[in-house]
Amino acid sequence: MDWAFGLRTETLSLNQLLLYVYSRKGFDLIFSRSLLIYRGEAKKKKKKAKALLMDFSILTNAMSSKSYDKIATICDKLKLQVAAEGIAFQDEWPYAIHLLGHIYVNDINSARFLWKSIPEAIKESRPEVVAAWKIGQRLWTRDYAGVYEAIREFNWSPEAQGLVASFAELYTKRMFELLLLAYSTISIQDTALFLGMNEDDATNYVLQQGWSVDIASQMLTVKKLAIVTEQKLDPGKLQRLTEYVFHLEH
Amino acid sequence: MNLNMNSMESMVAQIQGLSSTPQDLSHLHSYLKQSEDLLRSESTRLAPLLAELDPAKHSLGYLYILEACTSVPVLKEQANELVLSVVRFINACAADQIRLVPDKFISLCKRLKEHVMLLDAPIRGVAPMLTAIKKLQSSPEHLTTLHPDFLLFCLLAKCYKTGLSILEDDIYEVNQPRDFFLYCYYGGMICIGQKSFGKALELLHNVVTAPMSNINAIAVEAYKKYILVSLIHLGQFTTSFPKYTSSVAQRNLKNFSQPYLELANSYSTGKILELQACVQENRGKFEAENNLGLVKQVVSSLYKRNIQRLTQTYLTLSLQDIANTVQLSSPKEAEMHVLQMIQDGEIYAIINQKDGMVRFLEDPEQYKTCEMIEHIDSSIQRIMSLSKKLTTMDELMSCDPSYLHKAGRERQRFDFDDFDPVPTKFNI
Numbered sequence: 095m096d097w098a099f100g101l102r103t104e105t106l107s108l109n110q111l112l113l114y115v116y117s118r119k120g121f122d123l124i125f126s127r128s129l130l131i132y133r134g135e136a137k138k139k140k141k142k143a144k145a146l147l148m149d150f151s152i153l154t155n156a157m158s159s160k161s162y163d164k165i166a167t168i169c170d171k172l173k174l175q176v177a178a179e180g181i182a183f184q185d186e187w188p189y190a191i192h193l194l195g196h197i198y199v200n201d202i203n204s205a206r207f208l209w210k211s212i213p214e215a216i217k218e219s220r221p222e223v224v225a226a227w228k229i230g231q232r233l234w235t236r237d238y239a240g241v242y243e244a245i246r247e248f249n250w251s252p253e254a255q256g257l258v259a260s261f262a263e264l265y266t267k268r269m270f271e272l273l274l275l276a277y278s279t280i281s282i283q284d285t286a287l288f289l290g291m292n293e294d295d296a297t298n299y300v301l302q303q304g305w306s307v308d309i310a311s312q313m314l315t316v317k318k319l320a321i322v323t324e325q326k327l328d329p330g331k332l333q334r335l336t337e338y339v340f341h342l343e344h
Numbered sequence: 345m346n347l348n349m350n351s352m353e354s355m356v357a358q359i360q361g362l363s364s365t366p367q368d369l370s371h372l373h374s375y376l377k378q379s380e381d382l383l384r385s386e387s388t389r390l391a392p393l394l395a396e397l398d399p400a401k402h403s404l405g406y407l408y409i410l411e412a413c414t415s416v417p418v419l420k421e422q423a424n425e426l427v428l429s430v431v432r433f434i435n436a437c438a439a440d441q442i443r444l445v446p447d448k449f450i451s452l453c454k455r456l457k458e459h460v461m462l463l464d465a466p467i468r469g470v471a472p473m474l475t476a477i478k479k480l481q482s483s484p485e486h487l488t489t490l491h492p493d494f495l496l497f498c499l500l501a502k503c504y505k506t507g508l509s510i511l512e513d514d515i516y517e518v519n520q521p522r523d524f525f526l527y528c529y530y531g532g533m534i535c536i537g538q539k540s541f542g543k544a545l546e547l548l549h550n551v552v553t554a555p556m557s558n559i560n561a562i563a564v565e566a567y568k569k570y571i572l573v574s575l576i577h578l579g580q581f582t583t584s585f586p587k588y589t590s591s592v593a594q595r596n597l598k599n600f601s602q603p604y605l606e607l608a609n610s611y612s613t614g615k616i617l618e619l620q621a622c623v624q625e626n627r628g629k630f631e632a633e634n635n636l637g638l639v640k641q642v643v644s645s646l647y648k649r650n651i652q653r654l655t656q657t658y659l660t661l662s663l664q665d666i667a668n669t670v671q672l673s674s675p676k677e678a679e680m681h682v683l684q685m686i687q688d689g690e691i692y693a694i695i696n697q698k699d700g701m702v703r704f705l706e707d708p709e710q711y712k713t714c715e716m717i718e719h720i721d722s723s724i725q726r727i728m729s730l731s732k733k734l735t736t737m738d739e740l741m742s743c744d745p746s747y748l749h750k751a752g753r754e755r756q757r758f759d760f761d762d763f764d765p766v767p768t769k770f771n772i
Contacts, residue, residue, distance in 0.1 A: 170505060174471040178431050180424060203538050207502040211467075236684055276686040279698040313698050334721060341728050 153188070162257050165195030166204065184213055193226040194257045197233065198264070205230040222251055229261075241265060242290030266290060270303075274316060282312045352386065355379060356396050359405030363441075369404060373444055376408045383412035399433045403441035406433060411452050423459040430456045431472045439479040449480060450489050457493050466500035473497055477510065485516040492526035499533060507534040511543065516733065525551055525562040532569060536638065541577035548573060552597065553589040559596045565633070567597045571604040572638045579649045581608040603629050607639070611646060614653070616671045619646055647672070648685060655691060655704040663700045675700060 153172065156164050169192040176183045189212055196205035209227050217224060225248035232240040242262070250258050269288045273280060286296040297307055297314070304317040362372040383390065390413045399406045410433055418426055430452060442449045453476050460469040473494040480488050491510065498507030511531045518524045528547045535544035551566035574581045583605065585594045598605065603626040610622040623630070623639055630636045650670045654661060663675035663682075672678050682702055685691040692705040709716070741747055 170503070174467070174503065174506065177465070177467040178469075178471040180428050180431075180468060201505070204505050207504055207537070211502045236680070236687075272683075272687055276683055276693070276695055278694045278696045278703075280695075281697055284697065311698065331717070331721075338724060338728075341731070 150188075153191075157191070157253065157256070160256065160260065162195070162198045162260055165191065165257070166199055166201060169195055170204075184216060188253075189216065189220070190222040190226040190251075190254055191257065193223065193230060194254060194261065197226070197230050198257065198261050200233075202230055202234050206234065222248070222254065225250075226254070238269065239287040239290070245290075262290075270300075274318060277316050279313050279315050282307070282314060285314055351379075351382060352389075352393060355382075355405075356393055359397060359402050363402045363405065369441065369444065372404055376405065380408075380412075383408060384415070387412045387416050394429075399436040400438055403437040404444060407437070407442055407445060407448055407452065411448050411455075414452065414455050418459070420462060423462050427456060427459050427463065427468060430459075431468075434472045434476050434479070437479065442479060443482065446480060446488075449476070453490050453493070457497075460497070466497045467503065469497040470494070470501055470503050470506060474506070474510070483517075484513040487515045487518045487523055487527060489520060489523050492523055492530055495527065495530035495534060499530060499537075504534050504537045507531075508538055508540075511535065511547075521554070521556070522562075525554065525560065525566075528554075529562050529566045532566065532573070536569070536573060541573050545570070545573050545577055552593060553586055556590050556592055559592055563593060564597065564600045568601050568604050568633065568635060569638065571601060571608055572635060572642055575608060575611050575642045576638070576645045579645070579652075580612065583608075607642065611642065614646070614650055616643075616646055616650075619643055647681060648690060651681060651685060652691060655693070658704060660701050660703045663695075663702060666702065 150172075153165070153168050156162075156168055169188070173183070173187065173192075189208070193205050193208055196202070196208065205227070209230065212223065225244070228244040228248075229241060232244050242265075245258060245262050266289055269290075273285065273288055282293050282297055285300060286293045289296050289299065291299065300314055301307060306315045306317070307313075308315070358372065358375055362368040362375075390409050393409055394406065394413070397406050397409070410429070414426055414430065434453075434456075453473065456472065457469060460466060473490060477488055477490045477494055480490060494510065495507050498504060507530075511534065515524075515527075528551045532544045532547040532551070535541070535547060548566050548570040551563055552570055554563070556563060571581055583598070606626070607619070607622050610618045613619075620643060623643060627636070630639045647670055651666065654666065654669065663678045666682070667673070667675050667678040670678065670681075672681065679695060679697075682691065682693055682695060686693060692707055694703045694705065695701075696703065
């Protein structure tokens with residue numbers, strides 16, 4: 095879906111427009127903006143027309159195909175391209191998605207720098223951006239339980255919803271793997287905090303993974319996974335060994 | 345006036361005509377070099393000529409005219425137009441044509457930098473500068489004058505990740521020493537921002553040990569950061585310089601970094617309170633030199649160092665004991681510290697909450713896996729190519745006349761082997 099669509103709405107009837115809008119799942123941002131234009135906000139149209147030069151199609155495709163790990167790189171590249179053209183992109187830029195993209199791939203450094211570069215006005219007027227950063231902040235300070243709070247306490251917009259839900263799952267898995275690595279015994283209370291569940295759910299979750307529980311002391315015993323190492327060699331290695339010996343001889 | 349317009353027209357015609365084959369291009373190049381004065385004198389009226397040329401096909405001519413156009417000082421209002429026109433040229437131009445006149449291209453990019461800074465929007469310069477570097481470089485191993493400008497833009501616009509991409513290329517060719525100093529210094533700062541302290545240490549080490557005839561400010565600042573990064577990454581700092589450091593650096597660098605050396609001394613005692621006192625004392629200086637953030641990271645790294653030191657003495661230790669030894673406030677805090685270190689891969693340990701104990705483990709790496717073999721393989725390949733490069737450089741240098749001249753002069757005495765057993769003159 096390209097931005098030029100916004101400029102063509104004058105020629106579409108309202109019915110056609112609504113049909114188009116409801117048949118696509120994707121950025122509400124785009125749709126709300128195009129509807130605004132249809133409603134004839136002629137004065138703002140010129141300014142928005144310039145902003146519509148940004149081509150978000152790659153980003154929308156990535157979002158709808160759930161390739162969330164690519165979001166951060168796509169956003170970075172697009173932002174630099176747009177900035178080079180001298181377009182004032184700050185008002186229309188999807189900062190929340192951009193921040194969440196960095197958080198998804200655990201690049202909190204880039205998320206921090208992005209947060210620092212956002213203008214104050216945007217921080218004050220867009221609560222979703224602030225909420226997205228809150229998750230990043232909790233990750234930065236290693237407030238493991240706080241991350242879940244930050245995810246749950248905000249009412250995410252539809253386009254961010256999928257990304258946030260996917261991240262929450264990923265984070266729970268990462269936390270579980272950390273517990274496997276770092277603990278031999280751990281209290282039920284702490285496990286619940288780390289996994290972002292209540293104590294019963296947490297206990298059931300880990301019991302399914304093979305852990306054992308001692309109700310009396312409220313302690314869980316971790317079951318380590320057997321380490322699987324791959325040891326297949328291929329003939330290409332022999333070629334490389336020959337190269338090394340040749341190099342050493344000369 | 346008319347004469348000049350006619351010559352302008354003929355110039356445009358020449359550019360359009362002579363931009364196809366390499367021989368034509370070299371004719372065009374010499375023609376343009378001769379017309380430089382004319383271009384300079386007409387700089388205010390050159391803008392309409394650009395409309396008749398295609399930046400992709402007539403890059404050489406376009407570059408000459410654009411560079412002359414932009415050489416006049418420009419007001420802030422017009423800076424935006426100028427920046428846009430230069431950016432569009434950089435994106436469209438043909439790399440082989442502009443490589444014929446690297447100096448002009450570089451001065452055009454420098455002007456872009458000035459105006460982007462004037463507009464106070466460094467993010468606008470990041471993408472164009474990267475394209476410019478890729479087009480100007482004769483190979484990814486070549487360091488251009490534009491590299492430090494690009495890294496500076498990345499730092500100012502906070503696009504650290506983009507900067508990292510260019511730092512991954514190994515540099516073998518340097519034209520100007522100043523470019524190299526700035527490149528390594530800014531590169532070090534970008535790596536620090538992205539927390540790859542190993543690479544930062546390497547880059548800062550290059551600045552400090554690079555050959556220099558006079559002490560320069562870049563090396564002084566780099567040395568300060570070098571001390572701090574060395575403490576964070578290696579947990580120690582040696583004040584002795586490697587043999588290949590220039591004597592100028594060895595004598596002077598330490599004089600400018602007194603507070604940092606004091607910090608390194610108190611770090612080596614391992615006592616948190618002493619370190620914090622030292623930081624407090626010199627806080628003003630650290631802040632003024634923009635190093636306070638790094639200094640704070642040094643302080644938090646001391647806790648990690650102390651915990652790591654415990655692994656060398658104990659097999660198991662209680663959380664309470666860890667808290668006491670490392671001077672943390674509670675066993676829970678000690679547990680969180682150990683957990684964070686396990687998460688970052690800085691320690692191998694297992695926490696037992698039931699008994700409140702931590703058991704320290706050996707590095708579980710068996711060096712038997714496929715990944716490890718790949719890793720070792722790629723390292724060996726890199727070393728082999730580096731070794732080949734060194735051999736070629738060595739051969740080139742041994743044929744160099746200035747080297748031979750110097751080597752010949754230093755042979756004061758003849759060794760016994762130098763006497764040629766075969767007589768060179770026959771006396772008949």
